[in-house]
Amino acid sequence: MAHDTRETIIEVRDLRNAFGEAVIHDGLNLDVKRGEIIGVVGGSGTGKSVLMRSIIGLQQPSQGEIRVLGENLLDNDTRSDEEVRRRWGVLFQGGALFSTLTVAENIQVPLREFYRKMDQRLLDEIAITKILMSGLPADAAHKYPSELSGGMKKRAGLARALAMDPELLFLDEPTAGLDPIGAAKFDALTRELKETLGLTVFLITHDLDTLHAICDRVAVIADRRIIAIGRIEELLQSEHPWIQEYFSGPRGRAVSGAYEAG
């Protein structure tokens, strides 16, 4: 592989995560470059979400080093961690919207938290821009999360993740539970946002279509570490049985066939 000169935005070194006896990660290394969409795949229970939670600081690893946007999140300097938090957005699996706030208020939460002087009119304008940008209709602004469908919750969650115009976006299974049309739209949206806003996207997925359609590189988690990382064509060369089965199984073949055919 050619030497990549782009800035490393996420750097995970020798990560170890264990819950009691169960070791989830051991000696896991990962580099994410600025401006790429990286897809993380792996079987159920291999610790994809745990990896994401470690990177965003919700899970204290038992060992290892994690740097995000140049900042070590595991040291005791919590003030600079705040700075980093402003610069990323996270979309959780179920959207994780605050259930007592409307969609517009949800989007305004990070803005209000960091920029207290912002005028209500501007907050409303930003909220509606983000709502429309994430593909929701304008009348979703006043709806509560319980009034939204699963797909709409994801879009609203994305709108909130984008509220602060982050440089780095974490998406945990963004297309899970969406219908194929909705999922394709969500993929297109992610790609478009990446291109317009210059985002770096860390994406956990099971969706082979998403991998083929939008990911620049794919990282495979198995055996408690990243066993392979690269473009899909490169991964197909791998001998590892899980990778073979994943990409060359009936579903994998169908999708890659479709993408090769154009």
Add this chain to the structure above:
Amino acid sequence: MIMYDPAEYELRDDDDGILALYFSGDLTVENAAQLDKKLRGMDTAIARINLTQVNDIDTIGAWLVQRTATDSDAEIIGASDAAERLLARVSEFGPSVIVPKEELNPALRIFNEVGFAVATAVGTMFAFLGFIGQVVLSFFTVLFRPRRIRLNAMVMRFEMVGIRALGIIGLMSFLIGIVIAQQGAVQLRQFGAEVFTINLIGRLTFRELGVLMTAIMIAGRSGSAFAAQIGTMKITEEVDAMRTIGVSPIEALVLPRTLATILWMPLLGFYASVVAIIGGGLLCWIVLEIPPVTFIQRLREVTPMTDFWIGMIKAPVFGAIIAMAGCFQGLQVTGNAEEVGKRTTAAVVQAIFLVIVLDAFFAVFFSSIGWD
């Protein structure tokens, strides 16, 4: 710490005589608040917006530029590729503003809210009566098909409602016993009738306070837990899943909790009364110098058996009310996490209120049948 350039703008006449607005610095979210205020305050008509001196721009900056351009019908020049893409993106949405929700005027809103409150209260009352009916009905169904009794669930509730409450109820009752004895002694001493403190302790605890305080403690401890547990299960669709499998939520959730509370309330009430008497007796011994043997002898003389029965008759009724109020409120939860909190509060308030109302009825009833 990352430093941001402030965002500035200035007005300048271009060579062709057109008034242009020159933005400079970072048009980003960090600067959005003050830039927005300044731009809104600007009342000069401009015909051109120049972005050549802009370092960095994000969606919010692009929105501000776009808004200014649309407001004064100006053209935008000098945008970088990134800015161009962002402007194209935000301009798709046009001048869209959140439409404020319609609100009633204050005078009407009072009527509106009072009306809603009354309708809800009446609705809740009927629904609760209906719910009690359902529980009683399913109790008899289970009674005739004993295999459907969920013994494990019930035993588990025995532990949660009963055994784990022993400590706190014991402590509370012990202290109440001491307080009654102490206050009684102070008052009765004025008449030289300190010995009647024993009457006070014996009659008050068995007849009223033992059971009543236990009921309040159980409403706070278990009634709230029932509402929160069942409410959370409603939100996570567990209750719906039960229904589709063919398990009746009343049988599986409500009945074990209700029966456990009904069975445990008399036991806990009796226990509370005994501990309160021990507390009172201890105080009498230490402060009034009445030896325990005399205390017990006197207690047996002055406390009629009917006092004990009154307490034991009231206890299961209170237990039923507390458990059913908790389960009922839990099942009413719809929507979000805040609702669980509201319903839990409602369960405790409703339970304690009903217990005290019923206690008043019982007091009148037992007096009129001559148990005084």
